[in-house]
Amino acid sequence: MxxxxxxxxxxxxxxxxxxxxxxxxxxxxxxxxxxxxxxKTGWQLLARYAFYCTVVCGVLAIVAVMMDDRLIELLLKLFDASAMVKSAGFAVAAALVLSLGYRFGKKAPNRLYTRESLYFLGVLLIAASDWFLGKALDTGSGHYSVLLLSACFIYAVAGLVLSSRTLWLFALGTLFWWFVEEIGYQTEYAFHLYGMNIFIWFSLFSALVLCSSYLCSSYLMPHSPRTRLFFPMTKTTGLLCLFSGLWGLAVFGNYDSAANWKAVSQFELWQWNLPLAISSGVAVWVGAKWDDDIYQRVGISFFILLIYTMFFEYVWDVIHQALFFVLLGLSFWALSHFAEKIWLKKQR
Incomplete structure (x- = not known):
């Protein structure tokens, strides 16, 4: 209530x-x-969403820097020190910022988003330190996933020590990024290993993370109440990544290249829709049995996404585009009408 x-x-x-x-x-x-x-009051919601926008903009800024070779060269020229010294400098700065955030949290425990903003700055500094460390230790192998794994470990430990959801979220994100990068490195970026493409591997790894979160909640939470803070986030992230991988599998199947995928008809991929459809049904059932809204919402959302994906795949080239959008609009109206009826029943 x-x-x-x-x-x-x-x-x-x-x-x-x-x-x-x-x-x-x-x-x-x-x-x-x-x-x-x-x-939550309007100002509190504004503070939360503004913080989310800060995180998104920061991530986009990092991606933009990494994609711009000229900007990277300019940043490197600004510092005359070696890459190892730069890495150590950013590491010290990250430690100071995280310490400042911790002290601020002790003095003003209600200023959650200000504290987490400082932790987010620490995330950026750790990423910079890790990147320069990779520059210093680069042997030309291109095995960058090792750096991602080290960053994941640092984020996870810092998140546990400081009880920070921001640090833990970046630990989870870096973990999944490491896995994709490692599969790419092992397959020379063909993303097809032991007869399974990246979508199957990503789904399996997500399921492993999801199961691990439940095991940790069963055995660690009774002894470490601090871990309770991270279980919902880990569960939600693992669940979303699992269903995202299954959706990718439904769209692209288990083909080892884009050329092979384009050479087949979408009707030949129908069997790859079954894992997502079955998983959606299981998620809705588990959510109803455990009274877990996350499972229900994810299951329903991805089942609807699967239906519309199949609609685009099988109907787009068959009928006129005008009729296509008419049918699409009618389907959204029916979905809205159905959801409204369920909502009104729950209000009674």
Missing amino acids: QLNRKDRQVLNQLLNFWVDKELLTSEQSARLQQSVTVK
Whole structure:
């Protein structure tokens, strides 16, 4: 249940009064308090979304720098020191920024987004340190995935120590990036290993991360309450990556090259739609059984995505484009009508 701040204060006073009168036990009061959350105000939501935009812009800035060779050369010319010295300098700066964020969090625990913004700056500095370390140790092998794995380890340890969702999110993102890069390196970027392409490997790895999150939640959470902070994020990330890999498999099948994929008809790929369709059904069932909205939303969303993907694949070249968009619009109307009916039933 969500209440505004004033109602939450009144409820806490009532619960404390009932505990004093021995009408409730302390355990029952704590359980009731945990079931109530404070509604986010407009300014709080603005702070959250502005922080998300900060993270996205920072990531895009890094990608833009990495794709611009001239800018990289300019940055290298700005510093006359060796790559190892630059790496050490950025590492020290990252440690100082993370320490500053930790101290700020201790002084102002309610300033969550300001603290996480400092941690995000630390993420960028760690990435720069890791990149210069790769420059210093480069042997010409092109095995860059080792650097990604080291960055993932640093982000994960820092996230656990500092209880930072931002650092943990980048640890997860770097982990999946490392896996894709490692598959590319092992296959000379053909992305087809042991008869399976990158989409199958990515789905399997995502399933492994998802299962590992549940194992850790079962065995580590009772002994380390700090890990509870990261289980929902790890579960959601693993689930989204798993279904994204299955969707890629539904579109491209298990072909080892784009040329081989283009040479076949989409009707020959129908069997690769089954893993995503079955997984979506299982996710909706698990979500209903465990009362987990994440599973239900992901399962329903990717099932709808699969339906529309098949619609584009099988119908686009068969009928006139005007009729295609008419049918597409009607399908969205039917989906909206169906969702509205379910929503109205739940309101009763």
